[in-house]
Amino acid sequence: MSSSETAEGAVTGGEVTDGVVAGGERAGAVRLGHVTHRYGAVTAVGPVDLTVPPGEFLVLVGASGCGKSTLLRLIAGFEQPTHGSVRVSGSVPRPGETAGVVFQTPRLFPWRTVGGNIDLALRYAGVDRARRGEHRARLLARVGLEGTEKRRTWEISGGQQQRVAIARALAAEHPLLLLDEPFAALDALTRERLQEDVRRVAGQTGRTTVFVTHSADEAVFLGSRIVVLTKSPGTVALDLPIPLPRGDVDAEELRESREFGELRARVAHAVKSAAAA
Amino acid sequence: MSTTPRLEEADPVPVPAEGPVRRRPRAPGRLRHVLLPLASLVLFLVLWQVSAASGTWSETLVPPPARVWDAFVDVSTTHDGVRGYNGTYLVEHLGISLRRIAFGAGTGIAAGVVFGLLMGTVRPLRSLFEPWITFLRTLPPLAYFSLLVIWLGINEEPKITLLAVAAFPPVAVSTTTAVAAVPRSLVEAARALGGSRWDVVKDIVVPSALPETFTGVRLAVGVAYSSLVAAELVNGLPGIGGMVKDAANYNNTPVVFVGIIAIGVSGLVIDGLLLRLERAVVPWRGRA
Numbered sequence: 001m002s003s004s005e006t007a008e009g010a011v012t013g014g015e016v017t018d019g020v021v022a023g024g025e026r027a028g029a030v031r032l033g034h035v036t037h038r039y040g041a042v043t044a045v046g047p048v049d050l051t052v053p054p055g056e057f058l059v060l061v062g063a064s065g066c067g068k069s070t071l072l073r074l075i076a077g078f079e080q081p082t083h084g085s086v087r088v089s090g091s092v093p094r095p096g097e098t099a100g101v102v103f104q105t106p107r108l109f110p111w112r113t114v115g116g117n118i119d120l121a122l123r124y125a126g127v128d129r130a131r132r133g134e135h136r137a138r139l140l141a142r143v144g145l146e147g148t149e150k151r152r153t154w155e156i157s158g159g160q161q162q163r164v165a166i167a168r169a170l171a172a173e174h175p176l177l178l179l180d181e182p183f184a185a186l187d188a189l190t191r192e193r194l195q196e197d198v199r200r201v202a203g204q205t206g207r208t209t210v211f212v213t214h215s216a217d218e219a220v221f222l223g224s225r226i227v228v229l230t231k232s233p234g235t236v237a238l239d240l241p242i243p244l245p246r247g248d249v250d251a252e253e254l255r256e257s258r259e260f261g262e263l264r265a266r267v268a269h270a271v272k273s274a275a276a277a
Numbered sequence: 278m279s280t281t282p283r284l285e286e287a288d289p290v291p292v293p294a295e296g297p298v299r300r301r302p303r304a305p306g307r308l309r310h311v312l313l314p315l316a317s318l319v320l321f322l323v324l325w326q327v328s329a330a331s332g333t334w335s336e337t338l339v340p341p342p343a344r345v346w347d348a349f350v351d352v353s354t355t356h357d358g359v360r361g362y363n364g365t366y367l368v369e370h371l372g373i374s375l376r377r378i379a380f381g382a383g384t385g386i387a388a389g390v391v392f393g394l395l396m397g398t399v400r401p402l403r404s405l406f407e408p409w410i411t412f413l414r415t416l417p418p419l420a421y422f423s424l425l426v427i428w429l430g431i432n433e434e435p436k437i438t439l440l441a442v443a444a445f446p447p448v449a450v451s452t453t454t455a456v457a458a459v460p461r462s463l464v465e466a467a468r469a470l471g472g473s474r475w476d477v478v479k480d481i482v483v484p485s486a487l488p489e490t491f492t493g494v495r496l497a498v499g500v501a502y503s504s505l506v507a508a509e510l511v512n513g514l515p516g517i518g519g520m521v522k523d524a525a526n527y528n529n530t531p532v533v534f535v536g537i538i539a540i541g542v543s544g545l546v547i548d549g550l551l552l553r554l555e556r557a558v559v560p561w562r563g564r565a
Contacts, residue, residue, distance in 0.1 A: 076469065096471030107466035110561035111484040120480060124471035154564040172471055 027089045028054040028175030028208035030075055035084035036233070037070050043233040044070040047084065050227065050236065054175065057202050057209045057246075059223035061216060061267060063275035067234035068212045072180050075210060076101050088176055096124065099176040100169030104184055106161035108153040114140075114164050115149030121171035139167040142201060159190035166198070170205070177202070179211045183218070195221055196251045203247055216268035220244070220260060221251075226267055230274045237274035240267070340531045345538075348531030352520075362532060363523065365515040371539055374505055374517040377433070381440025381508070382501035386494055389445045393452020393490065398478065403453060414446035418504040422511075431512040443504040444497035451493030455486035488562040491555045495548060502544045 029052060036046030045067025052058050060068045073079050074086050077093035088098040095101075108117050118136045127135055140146055143163040153161060162182055169177060179198070183191040199222055202209045213219055219226050220242060228238040242263060244254060254260055322342055328334075329341035336344070352362040352370075361367060392410075396403040418439055425435035459482045467481045506518035513519020517536055524532035555562070 078465065078469075095465075095468040099469075101466075101469040103462070103466065105462070107462050109463060109467075109481065109484070110564050111487070111559075120467075120472075121470045124467075124476065152560070152564075154561070168470065 029087075029089060030058075030176065030208065030210065031085075031087040032071075032075075033085040033087070035071070035074060035081045035086060037067070037074060037079065038082045045074075045229075045232075045234040046081075048229075048234070048236060052208060052210065052225075054208050055206055057199075057211065057222060057224040059211045059213060059219040059226050060229060061213055061219045061226060061271055062229035062234055063231055063271065064214060066229045066231050066275070068229055069180050071229075071234070072178050072210060072212050075099065075176075076178050096172075098174060099178050100172060100174045102162070102165050102169045102177070102179040102182045104181045106153075106158075106165040108161055108164055108168075110153050112153070113149065114145070114151045114153060114156065117153065117164055117168055118149075118171060121168040125172035127171075135171070139170055140164075142170065142204075143167045143197060157190075159186050159194060162186065162194060163197070166194075166201070170201070175207055177207045177209045179209070181212055181214070184213075191218075192251075198222065199246075199251075200248075214271070216264050216271055219267055220263045221255065228267065228270045228274050231276075238267075238270040240270075337528055337530055340534065345531045345534045348529075349535045352532060352535060362520050363514050367517075367520075367535065367539060370515050370517045370520045370536075371543060373515050374509065374540075375543065377436050377508065377516065378440055378498070378501050378505065381437040382444035382498055384437070385441035385444030385501070386448050386497050388441070389448025389493065389497065390452055390490060392445075392449040393486070393493075394456055394478075394483070396449070396453040397456020397459075397486070398482065403457070406449075407453070410446050410449050413442065414450070418443050418507045419510075422507055426511055435511070436508040436513070436516075439508040440501045440504060444501045447496035447500060448490065448493040451496070452486055452490045455489030456482055459485045488555075488559045491551075491559055491562075495551050495555075498547060498551065499544070502540065502547075505540060 030050070031052075032048050032050040034047045034049055036048075037044050048071065060071060062068045070079075074081050075088065075093060076099055077086075077088075077095045077097070080086075086093060091098075093099065108114075109120065112120060115136055118139055119132050122132045122135050123129075136149065137146070140148065143166050145160060145163050145167065148156065148160070148164075153164070156164070165182070166179075182198075183194050186194065195218060198209075198211075202222075211219075211222055213222075223242050224246060226238070226240045226242055227236055228240075229235065230237045240263075244257075244259060244263070325339075326342055329336070329339050340348075349367070352367040354366075355361070362370065365373075392406060396406055421442070422435065422439055425438050429435040429438060463481050463485065464477055467477050472480060506521055509516040509518030510522055514523055517539055521533050521536035521540075524530075524536065
């Protein structure tokens with residue numbers, strides 16, 4: 001894995017020029033304006049006001065049922081908020097057009113091989129057939145799965161499946177990446193490895209990232225900023241910048257550092273009291 | 278395979294907890310799949326011989342295995358100047374019938390897939406057609422065969438049509454159900470990757486329905502097979518069903534037996550081939 005891989009800061013999207021889109025909003029920026037979402041009579045989340053500047057790694061933390069996944073679905077454009085507005089890069093988000101999404105389960109297509117899953121994503125992203133092979137190899141290398149193109153999706157481990165899902169979500173090179181508790185179902189060791197990879201990939205690609213989790217440990221390790229949500233309906237209980245070093249760092253050292261421990265304790269406490277409130 | 282350190286975290290093949298047990302020890306497997314069916318066949322022949330020899334029934338009703346074998350040889354060769362049965366060898370009768378099934382059931386299966394896709398994706402169409410298909414499915418083919426003869430004459434048309442009509446409902450029903458039950462999570466994943474509505478139908482809905490459609494196809498071929506004798510009731514010679522019907526008219530029980538066995542065995546072979554085809558075309562069956 002070459003850590004010297006060039007960052008893809010400059011985004012080549014339709015209406016994006018020099019990283020600035022119409023309305024002066026930077027590509028990948030997320031803006032939630034007094035967002036509330038209801039399922040029938042039940043208010044799942046809100047009201048939430050939140051602005052995520054480009055390049056930030058935001059982690060949404062909260063106990064289960066606090067509406068953090070709902071918030072992510074709103075940002076992905078799968079659902080429209082009952083009240084308030086959601087804007088990504090200055091416009092209303094639409095699935096497949098504004099963000100790459102990684103779900104709790106890999107959601108790979110079993111009728112396609114590992115490489116076939118990536119190819120489909122590249123095709124949807126408008127990459128010519130001739131250039132897909134090269135893109136596919138680069139994406140698989142980025143998640144450490146070189147040479148697995150021909151494997152069947154059920155032949156690889158759960159951790160590898162989630163890696164493929166991440167590579168697939170990166171294919172379209174959207175300036176925003178959304179991850180919804182992607183490592184919840186994995187064993188502790190695999191989870192730590194994938195966390196390190198996601199931290200590295202986000203740093204290399206310069207993408208804005210919104211990551212949902214219920215683990216304070218995961219949040220502090222990954223995020224450059226953490227937002228803790230109260231229990232249902234979720235509102236912002238704590239908005240905390242994480243001043244830990246980013247970029248090429250020793251993950252082991254970071255996890256064992258004193259600041260890491262303090263931040264983790266603080267976030268864990270906030271999550272607990274937010275859930276109890 | 279080029280292994281990176283990262284790959285080592287992987288357990289090589291995850292076995293889904295809820296999945297069926299696939300691998301059984303070798304020897305008992307062979308016993309179950311080969312020896313047991315063989316033993317039951319031998320037992321059947323013995324029982325057949327014993328009951329035929331007991332004299333309880335006349336030879337016309339229950340001919341002994343040896344007479345059926347003689348009939349088999351008779352209809353497969355030219356003897357005393359007579360070529361096979363009614364001028365056609367057994368394999369030719371079978372071949373003609375199989376061609377009717379290929380055309381008839383093939384048409385019915387193709388129509389079933391198209392209707393299934395439409396009904397599974399467009400709800401009003403499902404409400405519109407489903408009662409009719411259920412109605413059709415419950416009808417025994419003999420019930421509408423007379424009508425087909427009145428409308429279409431006595432040549433190939435009513436036979437092919439009957440087989441098509443019989444094969445259509447199982448495929449339509451299984452495809453409809455499978456299309457309607459496409460995992461929402463996968464549809465959402467495809468949309469998140471930027472797939473259009475049409476992309477989702479083509480790349481997600483169709484392949485996810487394929488295993489169930491295949492089950493429908495196997496059912497359809499079975500139904501077409503069991504309708505074969507009905508389809509060849511009128512002017513069915515040459516044809517294996519026509520042969521059975523004709524031989525029955527003359528109380529030629531041994532030839533009826535030969536015809537029934539030929540239909541049954543070829544049906545088994547075809548189902549086995551379809552099963553193989555299914556494994557090749559939908560290897561992901563049960564893995565999603």
